[in-house]
Amino acid sequence: MDHSVPAATRATRACPGGPLRPRAWRCALLAGALVAALSSGCSKKEERLGAPPPPPPAAKPAACAGGGGTISDAASAPFFPRTTGGFCLDPNGGEKTFGESAPLPLDSICDMFDGECEIYKGFGVRRVVEARYVSGEGGSATVDVHLSKFGSTEGAYGMFTKRTVGDGDPADEATPRTIEGGGAAAMGVGNAYLWRGQYLAEITYNDEALAEAALKSSSEKVLPGLVKEMGAKLPGxxxxxxxxxxxxxxxxxxxxxxxxxxxxxxxxxAGPGAFGYYKEVDKRYRVVAIVRDDVDQAKDVLSTLAKLPGAAREKGIGDGAVRLMNKDGEGSATEWVFARAAKTVYGIGDEARVLRNGMTADEHAKLTLTKEEKTARLKKLVSAPAR
Known part of the structure; x- marks a missing residue:
């Protein structure tokens, strides 16, 4: 355990849902309980001031009898189905809207996303809508939706991949799985992610009365349908x-x-680009694609890579190639070979997630492609017709 991290932060990280996740009631209560236990020596006055807020009121039976609530925000109302999987928009309303043409400032999303607003801003978020669905059968189950609009398709998709992959390994069994919806969608334990165009929806199923296995089962009956519906309604x-x-x-x-x-x-x-994660039997590797507006810009990217310490030009691959070693922090160095095809630069490199310092040459060889294997795959990539 990393004892340099505050206890409340460790508790929040322990909740399922991928590398990053909007605040859910059960995660907040877990973190709150841990902080309370560690703060038992505080004065009576401090205890009263630090008392946690009460849980949201349970929905009444037949809460959806009138067809559910509505979204008052005209810009986003068409994207939310009123009913889905036995749930409906909260008849009491109460959605919140932040950012452009919204009553609340964008900075207020820092509270909603556990202080991660700078990450969203880094991807160019412009607007966020928070809405809630309640169960038509009553009870404590709710579905929270955070719909974010970004300044570009690339920003929205980048944030989607930050949620689903982040700094982890997509081969890990805890990684969300693909489901149908929009341009891309994924399902985790009690939560789902949906991307299309400039939009990212983060959807969380909450029920304090359920253990994790039951929560997973219940959410599987509701969230995929909502993702599919919203994915069809979102523009872009x-x-x-x-x-x-x-x-x-x-x-x-x-x-x-x-x-x-x-x-x-x-x-x-080097500019923006996309990494792909690959596995062939026991060997792991990544492919990066960097697409520029024209050939000259792609040439500049390759020239930039060629100027890195230890980089060397390679011959006979596409419209020019470079080999280099990359080291990120304290991790093992990874070998990369890059080549250009017209306005696209491709690279094939080792998968850092499976390497560790001190590995023997044989251990390393079992998990990585040789330079010759990387070169062969790269030649195939740069000679293939552009999609």
Whole structure:
């Protein structure tokens, strides 16, 4: 356990739902309980001031008899079905809207997303709507929806991949699985993610009365249907950003794409691009695609990579190629080979998630492609017709 991390933060991380997740009642209560236990020595006055808020009131039976509530925000109302899977929009209303043409400032999403507003801003979020569905049978079950609009398709898709893959490994069994909806959608334990165009919907099933297994089962009956409905209603094309679309699909791990809106591999001037995660038997590797507006810009990317310490030009691959070693923090160095085909730069590199410092050469070889294997796959990529 990382004891340098505050206890409340550790409790929040322990809740399921991927690398990042909007605040859910059960996570908040877990963190709150842990903080309370660690703060038992506080004065009576402090205890009274720090008392947790009461849980949301349970829905009454037949809460959806009137067809459910409505969304008062005209810009987003068409995207929310009034009823879904035995739930309906809260008849008491109460949705909140933040950002452009909204009553609440965008900075207020910091409270809603557990202080992660800077991550959203980094991907270009412009507007967020928070809405709630309640059970038509009554009880404590609710479904919370956070619908974010970003300044670009790339920003919205980038945030989607941050939620589903983040800094983790999509081959991990805890990674959300693909479901149908919009341009891309995923289902975790009690939560789901939906992307289309400039929109990202993060949907959470809450019920304090259920253990995790029962919560998972109940959410599976409701969330996929809501994702599919909202995915059909959201505007924008469902096609992936060009760099993500350029990635090869053979041997790609499900949901194995991470989109970076800033410089890939942290290289200044490399620009945005998409990483794909791949597995062939026991060997793991990544492919990166960087698509520019024209050939000259793609040449500049390759030139930038060639200037990195230890980089070397390679011959006989596409319209120019570069080999380099990349090291991120304290992790093992990874080998990458890049090549250009017209206005696209491709790279194939080692999967850092399966490497560790101190591995023997044989251990390393069992999990990675050789330089020759990378080169062969790269030649195939750069000679293939553009999709």
């Amino acid at each position: 094309e469902p096609s992936l950003p060009p760099a993500a679309e350029a990635l090869p699909r053979d041997n790609m791990i499900p949901l194995g794409i991470r989109y970076e809106t800033k410089d890939v591999l942290g290289v200044d001037g």
